[in-house]
Amino acid sequence: MARNYAIYDVFTDRKLAGNPLGVIFDGEGLSDEAMQAVASELNLSETVFVQPADHPLHTARIRIFTPARELPFAGHPTVGTAVALAERSHDLGTNGPLDLVSVLEEQVGPVRCAVKLRKGEAGFAEFTLPRNSxxxxxxxxxxxxxxxxxxxxxxxxxxxxxxxxxxxxxxxxxxxxxxxxxxxxxxxxxxxxxxxxxxxxxxxxxxxxxxxxxxxxxxxxxxxxxxxxxxxxxxxxxxxxxxxxxxxxxxxxxxxxxxxxxxxxxxxxxxxxxxxxxxxxxxxxxxxxxxxxxxxxxxxxxxxxx
CATH class of the missing domain: 3.10.310.10 (Diaminopimelate Epimerase; Chain A, domain 1)
Structure with missing residues (x-):
């Protein structure tokens, strides 16, 4: 099966800086073992697998894997995935500047993200911690x-x-x-x-x-x-x-x-x-x-x- 993916550099506004993230947009139907194997193959700090959300008002469910194991929550995958899904769903050439809210379901719980997209600029996302430290x-x-x-x-x-x-x-x-x-x-x-x-x-x-x-x-x-x-x-x-x-x-x-x-x-x-x-x-x-x-x-x- 052909599954679309993208790689984003996160916590930076320029390419080849920050922390690289793999985003597999069509993550549904993959076993835990397959997702772990893909994350190991890509060998990035984290790889995210996007799946349909359980709640109809949420944006997506995401699974987060390092090269060695799955994580219940992570920051750069949350920021990177929120930006990636927003850019995938909205054409700035048609819609102009965009501010939106998305909710990503992670193992730690739902994570609310505010996303800002501006033409010609790196996307920005900010999320509220699902639990305090x-x-x-x-x-x-x-x-x-x-x-x-x-x-x-x-x-x-x-x-x-x-x-x-x-x-x-x-x-x-x-x-x-x-x-x-x-x-x-x-x-x-x-x-x-x-x-x-x-x-x-x-x-x-x-x-x-x-x-x-x-x-x-x-x-x-x-x-x-x-x-x-x-x-x-x-x-x-x-x-x-x-x-x-x-x-x-x-x-x-x-x-x-x-x-x-x-x-x-x-x-x-x-x-x-x-x-x-x-x-x-x-x-x-x-x-x-x-x-x-x-x-x-x-x-x-x-x-x-x-």
């Missing part, structure tokens, strides 16, 4: 964490920020480090990480390393992500990790009530700069809602013969 209580060995990142323990942590496991659907061991120089110097050892990282929700937690500041003048945080469990040596942009990070930022920085707009950069060390927009609304000293957004640009399309 929460901390998981694990005893963590700072020395073991430092060893797995090839760092001195004095470089782990800054200000009030300490290593901790957070999740907004996908758990990550968030590791704050001192500065950009530390970020550039670290070397991830998957063997050491597998021996020390806790299991959470049935999977080994991935490493999300971050520091304050960034190469881009507007970046509030700079990040890198490594996953021995997902089959990803390093990820250029990880929206689900930024979703988890929202809880850590609120707790460690003591965000006051109000709206907080933050830019997180990732992929710099890989030569694939990515920019993830995080918005946190705090009410009564708690996160009331959080949103993640970014741009996506198509770089390829074709037919998958399966």
């Amino acid at each position: 929460s901390q998981h209580d694990f005893a963590l060995d700072r020395q073991a964490i430092a060893d797995a990142l090839s760092l001195n323990t004095t470089k782990v942590g800054f200000e009030n920020h300490v290593p901790a496991v957070w999740s907004a659907g996908v758990p990550f061991l968030l590791v704050p480090v001192h500065d950009l120089a530390t970020m550039a110097a670290l070397e991830f050892d998957p063997g050491l990480w597998e021996r020390m990282a806790p299991m959470c929700d049935g999977h080994l937690t991935s490493a999300y390393v971050y520091c304050r500041g960034g190469v881009h003048h507007s970046a509030r945080f700079h990040a890198r992500m490594f996953s021995a469990d997902m089959g990803i040596s390093e990820d250029p942009a990880t929206g689900s990790a930024v979703a988890a990070l929202s809880g850590a930022i609120h707790q460690f920085d003591g965000l006051p009530n109000g709206h907080h707009a933050l830019l997180i950069e990732q992929g710099i060390e890989m030569g694939r700069p990515s920019h993830i927009h995080l918005h946190i609304d705090v009410e009564d000293d708690q996160i009331a809602r959080a949103r993640i957004g970014g741009q996506a640009v198509r770089i390829a399309s074709g037919i998958l013969d399966l």
Whole structure:
């Protein structure tokens, strides 16, 4: 069967940057094993399989696979798929600028996305987190964490920020480090990480390393992500990790009530700069809602013969 697909670069407004995403538009009828095999064949950070929505008012159901396993939720697949489906369904040459809302059914639950399309520009999508970030209580060995990142323990942590496991659907061991120089110097050892990282929700937690500041003048945080469990040596942009990070930022920085707009950069060390927009609304000293957004640009399309 001929199945249409496209590849988008996500969390960027230019091609060959950001995080590449495979979108299989005709994902209905494929077995779990076949979808995993296709994701492994494409070998992108994630591949999405679009299927008919269960709810008639929702846009689509999507299944998200890394080269190694399925994910219940992920950021760059949500942004990229929302833009891809909007561009596939609407002709900007006829309709002009377009603003719409779509709902994607993911394993974590329905995810509401706002999409903006402008002729000659990369599409933009922003989604509301289906669940707020929460901390998981694990005893963590700072020395073991430092060893797995090839760092001195004095470089782990800054200000009030300490290593901790957070999740907004996908758990990550968030590791704050001192500065950009530390970020550039670290070397991830998957063997050491597998021996020390806790299991959470049935999977080994991935490493999300971050520091304050960034190469881009507007970046509030700079990040890198490594996953021995997902089959990803390093990820250029990880929206689900930024979703988890929202809880850590609120707790460690003591965000006051109000709206907080933050830019997180990732992929710099890989030569694939990515920019993830995080918005946190705090009410009564708690996160009331959080949103993640970014741009996506198509770089390829074709037919998958399966």
